[in-house]
Amino acid sequence: MTAIIETRGLTREFSIRSGLTRKKLTAVDDLTFSIDAGEAVGYIGANGAGKSTTIKMLTGILVPTAGEVKTCGLHPVDERRRLARHVGVVFGQRSQLWWDLPVAESFTILAAIHRLSPERERERTSELIEQLEMGEYLETPVRQLSLGQRMRAELAAALLHSPQLVILDEPTIGLDVLSKQRLREFLVQERRTHGTTLLLTTHDMGDIERLCDRVLVVDHGSLAYDGTLVGLSRTVGAQRVMVVDLAEATADLVDVPDTQHLGSESRGLQQRLAFDAEQTTAAKVLAAVSERVEVLDLSIEEPDIEDVVRRVYAASR
Numbered sequence: 001m002t003a004i005i006e007t008r009g010l011t012r013e014f015s016i017r018s019g020l021t022r023k024k025l026t027a028v029d030d031l032t033f034s035i036d037a038g039e040a041v042g043y044i045g046a047n048g049a050g051k052s053t054t055i056k057m058l059t060g061i062l063v064p065t066a067g068e069v070k071t072c073g074l075h076p077v078d079e080r081r082r083l084a085r086h087v088g089v090v091f092g093q094r095s096q097l098w099w100d101l102p103v104a105e106s107f108t109i110l111a112a113i114h115r116l117s118p119e120r121e122r123e124r125t126s127e128l129i130e131q132l133e134m135g136e137y138l139e140t141p142v143r144q145l146s147l148g149q150r151m152r153a154e155l156a157a158a159l160l161h162s163p164q165l166v167i168l169d170e171p172t173i174g175l176d177v178l179s180k181q182r183l184r185e186f187l188v189q190e191r192r193t194h195g196t197t198l199l200l201t202t203h204d205m206g207d208i209e210r211l212c213d214r215v216l217v218v219d220h221g222s223l224a225y226d227g228t229l230v231g232l233s234r235t236v237g238a239q240r241v242m243v244v245d246l247a248e249a250t251a252d253l254v255d256v257p258d259t260q261h262l263g264s265e266s267r268g269l270q271q272r273l274a275f276d277a278e279q280t281t282a283a284k285v286l287a288a289v290s291e292r293v294e295v296l297d298l299s300i301e302e303p304d305i306e307d308v309v310r311r312v313y314a315a316s317r
């Protein structure tokens with residue numbers, strides 16, 4: 001396996017003001033990990049845990065205080081321009097498009113920056129336009145796009161040069177359910193067809209569940225967990241919650257196997273059942289509920305990422 005990202009003892013300190021004096025803050029602390037080509041990794045942690053600082057060091061924006069980092073086999077700070085050919089970065093909160101230009105023109109400029117051949121530019125642009133369903137707004141200036149449309153354009157811009165590694169910082173923040181789903185489906189597809197490596201920070205457990213096969217949890221700049229999502233659920237016992245809308249007012253469903261009844265509303269017309277994905281499946285829970293009463297609708301609540309992170313921290317301390 002080829003490592004796409006490799007860090008050893010990676011550390012970054014900041015000098016911050018504290019009253020009249022200055023003190024040292026260690027944002028990333030002796031971080032060692034490696035990510036192989038083709039992996040999709042979620043990088044999660046509480047606010048201020050050190051995620052953005054890590055990403056900035058991986059991409060050469062920040063110089064480490066100590067330790068080593070290699071991204072796509074390159075030294076991010078010394079070889080930043082070469083690295084830009086291999087990496088695409090998407091920041092949910094910041095745009096890399098030209099605000100007053102139509103989307104299509106931004107792509108043309110980026111293709112020139114990346115020196116894509118006219119043929120390659122045509123091929124890749126049409127692939128991205130089709131997959132991200134951007135045809136309708138290619139001639140619209142970026143500032144007039146909805147957030148969902150803009151994020152699709154941001155993704156296309158970051159992936160235009162077919163980077164080996166895509167780093168996404170909160171890619172679905174503020175998006176509605178449909179836009180999130182579209183964006184995630186696109187990333188899954190991109191990874192499947194091109195073997196792209198993904199590293200993403202997120203506060204949305206849905207991003208992790210749909211996209212990642214590995215999770216790194218960072219706590220005060222150090223790794224608190226490195227493993228699969230299933231392993232993470234096992235470590236913290238994260239439960240999922242099924243919300244069922246029932247055809248008739250029903251007594252609390254306290255006897256559904258492998259579930260815990262969390263509560264009922266509207267005289268039992270809506271009920272919430274928690275279950276552990278290790279013990280049962282949503283389909284089995286639904287089948288058991290349907291034996292008792294007709295189910296009109298259901299939804300599954302995502303585990304709360306903040307809660308998962310808190311539990312990992314507690315377990316690792």
Ligand SMILES: Nc1ncnc2c1ncn2[C@@H]1O[C@H](COP(=O)(O)OP(=O)(O)OP(=O)(O)O)[C@@H](O)[C@H]1O
Pocket residue numbers: 014015016025026027045046047048049050051052053054
């Ligand atoms: N330029 C800076 N100068 C001083 N302190 C900084 C700087 N950048 C980050 N920090 C501090 O380093 C720590 C880690 O910040 P970082 O932005 O990496 O966290 P994060 O995990 O990305 O948080 P969030 O989820 O809120 O974006 C925080 O305590 C932050 O205040």
